[in-house]
Amino acid sequence: MLKKAVIILMFIALFALGAIAMFYMQKKATSESVEATEVTVATKEKQQETADEPVYTYKADNLSEKCAVDDKIFCAVERTVKCTINPDMSICNKNYVPNFVLGQTNDVERPKEISFKIVKIKPIPESSDISVYTQSDCDTLWFGLCKGTVVYSLTSAHDEWQVTNIFALE
Secondary structure, three states: HHHHHHHHHHHHHHHHHHHHHHHHHHHHHHHHHHHHHHHHHHHHHHHHHOOOOOOOEEEEHOOOOOOOOEEEEEEEHHHHHHHHHOOOOOOOOOOOOOOHHHHHOOOOOOEEEEEEEEEEEEOOOOOOOEEEEEEEEOOOOOOOOOOOEEEEEEEOOOEEEEEEEEEEEE
C-alpha cells in the first residue's frame, strides 16, 4: 500500500511539474510575442519617419558648408552629396567621404544639382556600421551614383559618421 501511495504521489508531482513547465513556456512565448510585436511596431514607426522625410536639393551655385539638419547620419550623407558637386569645399575631407568622390577627372562630368530623400536606415549585422538608402536624382550620370536608389555605407569614427562607400541599386 505504501508503494502505491508513493507511486501516486510521484505521478502527481510529475503532473504538477509538467503543468508548471507548460505555464512557464506559454508565458515566455507570450512575452516573446509581445517583444516581437514591439520591435515590429518600432521598425514600422522608424520606416514611417523616413517615409515622411523631405527631399533635399543641392545646387553648385548655392552650397553651404553648414548641415541642413541636426543629425549626424544625415550630415554625413549630405557632406558626401556636397563634395560630389564641389570637392574643393573645406568640409570635403578624405577621412569622411570616399576617395573617388574627391577625385578630379576630366572624363566624367560632375553633377551641378543633386537631390535626395532618405528612405531607410539599416544596421549592418554584427557591425556598428549602417546603410542609408536614399531616393536620389541628379542632372548628370556621374558613375550612376546619383540617380535612383543610392545606398551610402557609413561607419562611426571619432564621434562622427563617415561615408565609406556608395553604390546604386537598379
